[in-house]
Amino acid sequence: MTRRRNRNETRKRIVEGRNIGNGDKLISLLKWLKEQNCDPTCRLRPAVFNNTGRGLQALEYIQQNSIVVRIPIHCCVTRHYLKSTIIYSVLGQDFNKFNTQELLATWLAQQTDKQGVFQNDSLKDENKFWRPYLESLPEDYSLPCTCNKEENGCMPNYLRNRVEKQRADIDSSFNKLRKYFPALDKERYEWGYYTVNTRAVFLQKDPRDNGSGEAGENCLALVPFLDLLNHSDDVSVQAGINLSRESVNCSGFFYEIQVNQSVTKFSEVFICYGKHSNTKLLVEYGFFLGDLNSNEHIEIFIEYILEYLKQNQLILISLEKKLEILHSNGLDSNLGISSSGLSWNLKAVLHILLLDDNKLSDWFQSLSRLF
Structure with missing residues (x-):
């Protein structure tokens, strides 16, 4: 009786991720990647899930800190x-x-x-x-x-x-x-x-x-196959070139995704697109997480900050240079206020805008010491 129940539960979990890897276009993609020396690092298959749509399903238990995707750089x-x-x-x-x-x-x-x-x-x-x-x-x-x-x-x-x-x-x-x-x-x-x-x-x-x-x-960059991975607010990953020892020992460069937590067999494999609000997720990606989004916040635009500082007669020295620092380092996005306070980027923006001109060259160290 127990064995039969376990089998039924397993079947149910598999059905929750319906296999779509037998479609002509995905078969062609996987065959092409194989021809380009793209060997799988773990057993994954394209599948459709009830809550997230098309994604990748783990066909085996994936250990913490494992590489789940490895794509040759010439395919990017x-x-x-x-x-x-x-x-x-x-x-x-x-x-x-x-x-x-x-x-x-x-x-x-x-x-x-x-x-x-x-x-x-x-x-x-x-x-x-x-x-x-x-x-x-x-x-x-x-x-x-x-x-x-x-x-x-x-x-x-x-x-x-x-x-x-x-x-x-x-x-x-x-x-x-x-x-x-x-x-x-x-x-x-x-x-x-x-x-x-x-x-x-x-x-x-x-x-x-x-x-x-x-x-x-x-x-x-556009990276084939990797774009099958859906977003979750609860996961942490690392992405970059030749993260694993295996790829370092190989001749060539690979774009890799490493999961910082384990993945159970038959569950969906997720990555994190970034710590985004529901509004940004909806506008940029076409979905939102609702109350499940721990990064939900009231979005603040840098134009609003500049207008506020101007109204309060705060003189901003070297403003163009400061705005360039914020923009080139991606600090002028994801600005907001949540239930836990100001976002890290918003704190960074306020800190850099109010820095004295003689401390601007040391902005990164100054920011690191403060936060």
Whole structure:
């Protein structure tokens, strides 16, 4: 009786993660990764879950500090890689005028159309390599920014303002890039922009790049298969190049994800997209956690802080330099007030804005001592 019950419980857990790894597009993606020397570090399979949709299911117990995903760097679309593509050939010296999200969105728009991959001769070889990855991407996205006017009118002001700002940013970047790429399609560019928004990961430096790497919002890359991992507020992971001893001993570079907690067999494997509020999760990724989000807070924009300081007649010395420090180090986002007080980034912003000019060069050490 006990054995039968255990078997039934096991079957139930497996059903909760319905296998979708037998679909043609995912089979093609996995086969392509295998051909690129991407060997699995643990047994995972693509599955659909009741609460989160498409994700990755563990088919074995995964120990704490294990590497769950290891992808060769040549299978990752990075800012450095884009310098070897037609994007860089067209933009030339103006390449650095655009952030990584805009460049990746343009690359995606140039590579694909609604029916599949462009057959333009100049892109043919590149398309052939990336086709399994490109075909694994969603055809469309359900995001606040994709809502129609009637739906937009039903949004609360704080959400509608965020959505309108995002739409304005997309329109502005598209218009700038259209000057270089006259055939750039608005609908495909928007699709590419949403793809980067919902799927890009943090990568400060492509190891193939002999330079100093990227900073702030430019630290983005598209990593195949890894984008199947869903977000959880309760997990902690490490991400980076050659984190494990095995990859260090290998010839080559790999983008890896290490989980800082164990994962039980048949459960979904999660990563953390960042300590974001429900509003940011909804606008950027298309979902929210509700009361389960321990990072929920009232969002504060840096413009509001500057206006408040101005109204209280506080003189900010070297303001442009301070704003550049905040922006280049990603400190001007995730600003807010929660039940536990001010967010770490908000404390950092206030500290740096109020620093004396002679202490600005030592801002990082000053911040570390304070918090």
